[in-house]
Amino acid sequence: MKIIMLGPPGAGKGTQAKKISKKYDIPLISTGDILRKEIRERTKIGEKVKEYINDGKLAPDDIVIAIIKELLEKSDYKNGYVFDGFPRTLIQAFELDKLDVINIVLYINVPFKELVNRLSSRRNCPKCGKLYNLVFVPPKKKGICDICGTSLIHREDDKEEIVIKRINTYHEQTEPLINYYKKKKLLEEINGIGKIEEIFNNIENVLENLK
Numbered sequence: 001m002k003i004i005m006l007g008p009p010g011a012g013k014g015t016q017a018k019k020i021s022k023k024y025d026i027p028l029i030s031t032g033d034i035l036r037k038e039i040r041e042r043t044k045i046g047e048k049v050k051e052y053i054n055d056g057k058l059a060p061d062d063i064v065i066a067i068i069k070e071l072l073e074k075s076d077y078k079n080g081y082v083f084d085g086f087p088r089t090l091i092q093a094f095e096l097d098k099l100d101v102i103n104i105v106l107y108i109n110v111p112f113k114e115l116v117n118r119l120s121s122r123r124n125c126p127k128c129g130k131l132y133n134l135v136f137v138p139p140k141k142k143g144i145c146d147i148c149g150t151s152l153i154h155r156e157d158d159k160e161e162i163v164i165k166r167i168n169t170y171h172e173q174t175e176p177l178i179n180y181y182k183k184k185k186l187l188e189e190i191n192g193i194g195k196i197e198e199i200f201n202n203i204e205n206v207l208e209n210l211k
């Protein structure tokens, strides 16, 4: 199964993508995680994309597309994967069409007023990647990852001012993908409001029907 997760920042794409990856044993490809790693490791790519990410803008298409092209050539991705955060522009979607055949696009729909609250209370573990939300899924010990004991961070781009910019960027550049995939009859809309497990059950139902 080759799956795209679509939806605004804060819709819960990452959380659900991780669950899909685990349950169906397919690799997760998160372009946000890949780019953040490049920044942490101070690579050439990291240096190029840092300013965009910290300012709530998208990284340049050519950089992201080159990363995905290289990844998809590896055999680990032949049998399936779930994309979290890619494609994010029509240009990226056109390029992906040249590289592979996608089976389904899960569009996680959450009203915009919900998103700012969600993102500004999000915290993550820089070591194991576990996501927390101070309101809905707080860590057992304040500021510390339940799984690996690392100090949690508040992503620079999850701060309120940048969150608003990211949502605007989504409106302008990513939202057109909804119609693009609707026309291709690949889009399945998932209500992103509710408990994580309930939303995942809905996703499972959609994916089981695909088999």
Ligand code: AMP
Pocket (backbone or CB within 6 Å): 009, 031, 032, 033, 035, 052, 053, 054, 056, 057, 058, 059, 060, 061, 064, 084, 085, 086, 087, 088, 089, 092, 157, 166
């Ligand atoms: P995410 O973790 O998916 O919210 O991504 C964090 C940031 O990384 C985004 O706000 C963008 O600046 C950048 N990014 C992630 N994926 C892409 C992509 N497919 N195209 C361009 N920029 C991206």
